[in-house]
Amino acid sequence: MAALYSDVILERFRHPRYRGKLVAADGAHEDVNPLCGDRIRMELKLDGAAVREIDAVRYRGDACAIALASADLLAEMAEGRPVREAEGIDRDTLGAARQANIRASRLRCVTLPLDVFRTALAEAKRVARAATPPSGGTPR
Amino acid sequence: MTLGERVRGDFPILERTVNGHRLIYLDSAATAQKPRPVLDALRAFYERSNANVHRSIHTLGEEATELFEAARDRIRAFLGARYREEVIFTKGTTEAINLALHTWARRALQEGDEILLTEMEHHSNLVPWLLLARERRLRLRYVPVTDAGRLDLEALDRLLSRRTRLVALTHVSNVLGTVNPVVEIVARAQAAGARVLIDGAQAVPHLPVDVAGLGVDFYAFSGHKMGAPTGIGVLYGRRELLEPLEPAFGGSEIIKEVWLDRATWNDLPWRFEPGTPPIAGAVGLGAAVDYLEGLGRRVVQAHDEALVAEALAQLEGLEGLKLYGPRDPGSRVGVISFNLPGVHPHDLAAALDAEGIAVRAGHHCAQPLMRRLGVVGTARASFGVYTTPEDVAALTEGLRRAHEVLGLGPAIR
Numbered sequence: 001m002a003a004l005y006s007d008v009i010l011e012r013f014r015h016p017r018y019r020g021k022l023v024a025a026d027g028a029h030e031d032v033n034p035l036c037g038d039r040i041r042m043e044l045k046l047d048g049a050a051v052r053e054i055d056a057v058r059y060r061g062d063a064c065a066i067a068l069a070s071a072d073l074l075a076e077m078a079e080g081r082p083v084r085e086a087e088g089i090d091r092d093t094l095g096a097a098r099q100a101n102i103r104a105s106r107l108r109c110v111t112l113p114l115d116v117f118r119t120a121l122a123e124a125k126r127v128a129r130a131a132t133p134p135s136g137g138t139p140r
Numbered sequence: 141m142t143l144g145e146r147v148r149g150d151f152p153i154l155e156r157t158v159n160g161h162r163l164i165y166l167d168s169a170a171t172a173q174k175p176r177p178v179l180d181a182l183r184a185f186y187e188r189s190n191a192n193v194h195r196s197i198h199t200l201g202e203e204a205t206e207l208f209e210a211a212r213d214r215i216r217a218f219l220g221a222r223y224r225e226e227v228i229f230t231k232g233t234t235e236a237i238n239l240a241l242h243t244w245a246r247r248a249l250q251e252g253d254e255i256l257l258t259e260m261e262h263h264s265n266l267v268p269w270l271l272l273a274r275e276r277r278l279r280l281r282y283v284p285v286t287d288a289g290r291l292d293l294e295a296l297d298r299l300l301s302r303r304t305r306l307v308a309l310t311h312v313s314n315v316l317g318t319v320n321p322v323v324e325i326v327a328r329a330q331a332a333g334a335r336v337l338i339d340g341a342q343a344v345p346h347l348p349v350d351v352a353g354l355g356v357d358f359y360a361f362s363g364h365k366m367g368a369p370t371g372i373g374v375l376y377g378r379r380e381l382l383e384p385l386e387p388a389f390g391g392s393e394i395i396k397e398v399w400l401d402r403a404t405w406n407d408l409p410w411r412f413e414p415g416t417p418p419i420a421g422a423v424g425l426g427a428a429v430d431y432l433e434g435l436g437r438r439v440v441q442a443h444d445e446a447l448v449a450e451a452l453a454q455l456e457g458l459e460g461l462k463l464y465g466p467r468d469p470g471s472r473v474g475v476i477s478f479n480l481p482g483v484h485p486h487d488l489a490a491a492l493d494a495e496g497i498a499v500r501a502g503h504h505c506a507q508p509l510m511r512r513l514g515v516v517g518t519a520r521a522s523f524g525v526y527t528t529p530e531d532v533a534a535l536t537e538g539l540r541r542a543h544e545v546l547g548l549g550p551a552i553r
Contacts, residue, residue: 004494005487010547036486037503037516062516064484065546109486 005065006100008073013065018075020058026131027124030061033112038063040071042116044124046083051125054078054086059113066106071113073097078117086121089114143435143443144528150175150431151526161496164531169314169342169475169522170500171364174428178367181427185420193419194393194410208419211426212409218429219359220350221376225408228375228382229417233341234264236360236375237308239412240337241268242388244358244381245306248335251277254303256334258283258291258320259512260313263505265339269308283309285512289316289465296325300332307336311343315504315518316465317448317475319347326355335381341365345524346444346473348437351376363421367525368428372421375412382408391415432525440525444474447523447532451476454536459552461539464513474523477504480542482549485519491542492519497535 005013022028025043032039040061047053057075061068074094078086091110095102102110148154151173156163165173185207191200193208209224216224230236249255255269259282273280281299284292291309300307307329312319326336337358343349345366351359358381363372387394387405391414396404405411432440449469455461455478464477480488485501492499502517503510510517521535543549 004490004545005547007547014548035502037507037510038484038486039516064486066487106486106490 005069006098008097008099009065009069012069012072016068016072018058018072018079019060019068021060022056022058025058025124026127027120027122029116029120029123031112031116031119033063033067033108035108036064038067038109038112040067040113040116042071042075042113042120044078044117044120046124046128049129049131051083051128053080053082054121054124055080057117059116063112064106064109066102066109067112070094070098070110071117074113074117078121083121083125087118089117142446142528143439144447144526144531147175147435148526148528150177152176152179154526158496158498159494164495164497164534166521166523166527166531166535167498167500168345168524168527169365169520171370172345172367172524173526174367174369174424175431177431178369178424178427182369182420182424185423190420192416204419207423207426208417211422211429214426214429215374218349218433219374219376220352222352223379226376226379226382228377228409228412229422230360230373230375231371231418231421232362232364232373233339233360234268236373237265237337237339238268239375239388240358240360240377241272243385243412244335244377245272246276246388247385249276249278249305252279252303253305254279254281254301256281256283256296256299256304256307256309256329258309259285260291260316260318260506260509261308261310262314262339262341263507264341265308265310265337266508279303282508285316285509288467289313289318290471291318291320291325293321293324296328300328300334302333304329304332304334307334308339309337310339310341311349312340312346312473312475313465313506313509314342314475315477315506315509315520317342317472317477318466319343319471319473322354322356330355342473342475345432347441357381363425363428366428367431368425369421372418372425374425379408382412385411387411387414389414393417435525443525444523445469447527447529448472448474448476450529451521451523451532451535454532455539458536458539461552464518474527475520476522477518477520478539479515479518480539480552483542483546485517487546488519488539488542491545492535492538494545495534495538495541497538499535 030041045056059071189203191204335357340361359376489501
């Protein structure tokens with residue numbers, strides 16, 4: 001029979017590459033999908049006060065295969081990339097990476113990690129700017 | 141021939157296919173499918189008698205009023221209520237509970253009073269009380285759920301006190317299927333001086349319900365879970381409790397006379413039914429009552445119990461499947477929650493849907509109960525009068541193959 005989920009989703013769900021936590025994250029955010037109770041947490045580390053690049057992204061949570069695979073793909077798309085580029089990741093770019101058409105009832109499984117990521121990134125930018133002056137002053 | 145096999149043909153929707161498979165609808169606890177007599181009653185109402193009720197001095201108006209009020213009488217008998225004044229139409233269980241809150245509870249409860257709920261409540265019978273508790277500084281207490289999926293009745297006695305003014309609980313758990321011992325709880329609650337409100341949303345489709353026999357003060361239920369359309373439900377309230385209450389919501393119909401600076405209130409039950417009521421919905425609910433009673437409510441109950449026994453026997457045999465709720469088919473209804481290790485309930489539901497099997501997955505609007513069970517969510521299969529042993533077998537087979545369908549591993553034994 002035709003595969004229910006794309007190979008990319010299944011591969012990422014079974015063998016996640018970015019699941020885990022960061023020791024010293026600049027920003028983190030966690031939220032739930034009120035429809036199903038799924039929970040995703042994302043943690044980000046930037047390249048310092050210049051806030052140019054995303055050094056590391058990790059996520060964890062209690063969620064379905066689509067949400068976890070989306071989070072994993074999102075982390076891959078963002079890690080090591082310029083902040084501005086990562087801010088441009090949206091539902092469509094993420095959808096293309098997932099190689100699957102997500103039904104309307106599961107769309108929130110994709111947008112939850114995306115929303116969590118954006119909030120975590122905004123916080124990371126704030127924290128990174130405040131914590132490490134460009135002169136390399138005292139850490140917080 | 142089982143009841144399900146006999147009546148399947150009454151439900152036109154069951155003829156359709158889903159993803160190339162025969163539809164196997166196991167989500168009746170969310171909403172039940174509608175039998176042809178209900179659909180026919182709605183159509184006949186709109187095609188022949190549609191008019192507004194109560195104040196139309198023309199033939200259609202009189203017919204509509206007659207049909208609407210006749211539905212109330214049928215529901216009175218169906219519930220075992222003594223008086224038609226005790227049957228208030230609402231748009232569903234949630235509105236019915238909120239109506240009891242805004243009419244009775246806001247008047248009766250004061251700061252420091254306690255409301256006793258249970259850990260297995262649907263959010264509909266929890267969140268309204270959270271709001272009232274915050275506003276009135278009330279204390280909410282909860283009867284715990286045991287590992288066997290039942291209410292801890294010993295704790296009930298400890299939790300009931302002079303301050304308990306209301307005990308509000310579900311008749312049947314929408315997650316565990318547990319049938320709570322309402323008669324016993326009512327006796328203990330009323331001995332402590334508390335009123336009792338029952339959320340009957342999951343009980344009326346499966347069990348004979350007799351509100352006078354149960355001795356409850358309020359009983360709320362929805363039509364759509366028992367074959368009626370959406371948008372119609374009922375709050376039953378004992379007449380002597382309702383009689384002194386003021387309307388909760390203003391509008392037409394609830395008044396006797398209106399001046400620019402005051403109004404007097406209509407009689408029961410119309411005092412609590414502002415605006416044009418869901419007339420066709422009530423007619424449809426009356427038809428759904430007739431349909432269920434035509435099948436025989438004891439027959440429906442026995443059918444449900446047999447399906448539960450069959451389903452539990454099959455599901456218990458599936459390697460690793462985690463089942464929630466009582467194992468005794470006699471103390472529960474056809475609402476069965478489960479989890480397959482390593483598979484998120486939503487993914488499980490998607491795997492079953494690929495084979496035409498509709499189940500629900502998630503927290504089932506019972507997040508405190510999910511925390512008690514230690515899970516984010518469960519998958520849930522629930523039965524209706526049209527459910528057949530073949531449907532149950534298809535569920536078992538679907539679960540057996542879910543890992544394979546999802547690409548997560550081989551089928552289980």
